[in-house]
Amino acid sequence: MDDLKETVEAPGLSRGKPGGTEPTTDVPGQEPGGSQKKVIAVTISVVSVIAGIALWQIIGEYFVGNSLFLATPLQTISGIREMWTSGGLQEDLIVSGQEALYGFLIGSAAGIFIGAIIAKNQAVKRILTPYISGFYATPIIALAPILILWFGLGIWSKVLVVISLVIFPQIINTEAGIRTTDETLRDVARSYGGSTIQTFRKVELWWALPYILAGLRLGIGRALIGVVVGELFGAKAGLGLAIFNAQSEFNMPQLFAGVAIFAVSGIFFTYLLTVLERALTPWASTRA
Amino acid sequence: MGVSALIGVSVQGVNKRFGGIQVLKDVSFTANEGQFVTIVGPSGCGKTTLLRIIDGLEKADSGDVRIDGRPVSGPARECAFVFQADSLMPWRTVWDNCKFGLELRKIDVQANRVRIQELLNLVGLRGFEKHYPRQLSGGMRQRVNLARALVVDPDVLLMDEPFAALDAQTREIMQMELLRIWADQRKTVVFITHQLDEAVYLADRVLVMGRKPGVIADEITVPFERPRELSIKRTEEFGKLVERIWGTIEGVIRETGGI
Numbered sequence: 001m002d003d004l005k006e007t008v009e010a011p012g013l014s015r016g017k018p019g020g021t022e023p024t025t026d027v028p029g030q031e032p033g034g035s036q037k038k039v040i041a042v043t044i045s046v047v048s049v050i051a052g053i054a055l056w057q058i059i060g061e062y063f064v065g066n067s068l069f070l071a072t073p074l075q076t077i078s079g080i081r082e083m084w085t086s087g088g089l090q091e092d093l094i095v096s097g098q099e100a101l102y103g104f105l106i107g108s109a110a111g112i113f114i115g116a117i118i119a120k121n122q123a124v125k126r127i128l129t130p131y132i133s134g135f136y137a138t139p140i141i142a143l144a145p146i147l148i149l150w151f152g153l154g155i156w157s158k159v160l161v162v163i164s165l166v167i168f169p170q171i172i173n174t175e176a177g178i179r180t181t182d183e184t185l186r187d188v189a190r191s192y193g194g195s196t197i198q199t200f201r202k203v204e205l206w207w208a209l210p211y212i213l214a215g216l217r218l219g220i221g222r223a224l225i226g227v228v229v230g231e232l233f234g235a236k237a238g239l240g241l242a243i244f245n246a247q248s249e250f251n252m253p254q255l256f257a258g259v260a261i262f263a264v265s266g267i268f269f270t271y272l273l274t275v276l277e278r279a280l281t282p283w284a285s286t287r288a
Numbered sequence: 289m290g291v292s293a294l295i296g297v298s299v300q301g302v303n304k305r306f307g308g309i310q311v312l313k314d315v316s317f318t319a320n321e322g323q324f325v326t327i328v329g330p331s332g333c334g335k336t337t338l339l340r341i342i343d344g345l346e347k348a349d350s351g352d353v354r355i356d357g358r359p360v361s362g363p364a365r366e367c368a369f370v371f372q373a374d375s376l377m378p379w380r381t382v383w384d385n386c387k388f389g390l391e392l393r394k395i396d397v398q399a400n401r402v403r404i405q406e407l408l409n410l411v412g413l414r415g416f417e418k419h420y421p422r423q424l425s426g427g428m429r430q431r432v433n434l435a436r437a438l439v440v441d442p443d444v445l446l447m448d449e450p451f452a453a454l455d456a457q458t459r460e461i462m463q464m465e466l467l468r469i470w471a472d473q474r475k476t477v478v479f480i481t482h483q484l485d486e487a488v489y490l491a492d493r494v495l496v497m498g499r500k501p502g503v504i505a506d507e508i509t510v511p512f513e514r515p516r517e518l519s520i521k522r523t524e525e526f527g528k529l530v531e532r533i534w535g536t537i538e539g540v541i542r543e544t545g546g547i
Binding site for chain 2: 185190193198202206281284
């Protein structure tokens with residue numbers, strides 16, 4: 001019945017359709033003219049960013065006037081250009097990108113898996129909970145040097161740092177999502193003869209999906225932090241290392257360039273996840 | 289239906305305790321095949337527990353529960369439960385909610401497409417197949433709830449205060465609609481409510497429950513012809529039946545110490 005699974009994003013669909021037999025239904029949904037509001041909202045955000053960058057340029061150029069303290073946006077851009085023409089940036093991006101991506105994917109997948117298991121098994125939950133709350137609450141980043149020491153300067157030590165940062169919020173979110181599943185919905189599944197596995201697959205996982213997606217969104221920021229900090233403690237290449245090197249050479253434009261690239265990546269991937277969220281949870285997007 | 293009507297639901301001597309509290313005491317009743325039985329009682333009388341025992345969601349401590357003559361030992365295929373408001377999966381469209389029971393029972397959904405559509409038309413939801421529950425009013429959500437139960441083609445419909453959350457007008461419309469749908473589908477229905485006029489209007493027989501512990505305190509056969517108009521609620525005979533039930537319930541409430 002997948003052909004019937006359409007999102008309700010299409011304009012006009014959210015209002016009661018003609019031909020419906022209940023004439024006076026109070027159908028909540030998007031207000032008419034929603035697309036116009038969206039354009040305005042996006043415009044405001046874009047203007048805000050442009051204004052912020054302009055302010056940064058003005059302060060850097062006229063008030064600070066010293067690129068050792070503050071590199072301006074234009075200097076930052078030329079910093080990016082220098083790094084690109086030297087060929088270092090491409091290599092750094094690939095290394096850091098791999099570290100962030102592998103760590104994020106493995107950490108998230110493992111987090112969802114472990115979260116689901118502890119939600120369904122009290123014994124496992126009791127065994128793991130002290131570790132999970134302990135590791136979640138401690139600044140795990142402090143362990144990064146040890147991971148570098150054990151696993152070397154290659155990408156896998158950084159992947160491990162990223163995993164250690166991504167996994168715990170995802171475990172906690174997934175477990176909370178499954179645990180808080182509406183008891184009535186579980187009863188509905190049981191009443192139709194649903195097995196434990198069917199109830200898990202068809203009710204609990206779906207109920208937990210928004211929680212899991214929120215966990216992924218948290219994970220993006222933590223993955224990027226993990227890459228930078230991990231590389232600071234020891235790496236052969238990567239954007240975090242480039243930031244560290246630029247700092248030791250007092251090359252502020254390149255330092256700012258590295259930071260800016262992380263910031264833009266953060267915005268980009270968070271946006272990507274918002275798109276994914278809307279595609280995976282179309283029922284939630286009609287909420288007021 | 290002849291004199292020797294088949295028994296759809298049979299409950300004999302059911303007892304149930306939760307902790308130290310006896311929730312149901314020696315409850316017995318039968319519903320013949322195709323009959324509409326309502327159970328009415330004050331809150332806390334164990335009527336929902338009774339319904340859950342019939343569906344196999346809970347186990348009775350003692351007693352015998354049979355659906356179509358077969359003892360109940362877990363959620364039975366012959367039954368479908370219509371829950372109180374908001375028991376739809378919010379992530380499923382109306383259509384996908386309706387096929388939920390078929391999916392869980394591993395019945396071919398494709399082969400039942402026409403059936404699902406017919407039932408959606410019957411409950412008045414044609415054109416709303418792709419809507420999510422959030423986009424529907426309370427009354428429409430309960431129509432989906434009913435359609436989902438009918439899709440698995442049960443012999444017995446167990447309804448747990450399905451209209452309790454609706455406003456008074458919508459509730460009346462839904463009562464009329466339910467009778468119309470029931471006339472088409474002719475299921476055995478056990479319907480729980482705390483609304484006296486709803487109990488009388490819908491039923492062939494009304495069971496009045498007492499509480500602490502829950503027992504069947506009275507049983508009334510409703511004489512009105514079918515199909516029934518909503519206007520019968522304003523007749524003197526109807527009023528007398530409601531009054532009789534209220535008398536019983538009032539007595540129960542007084543004996544068991546207030547609301």
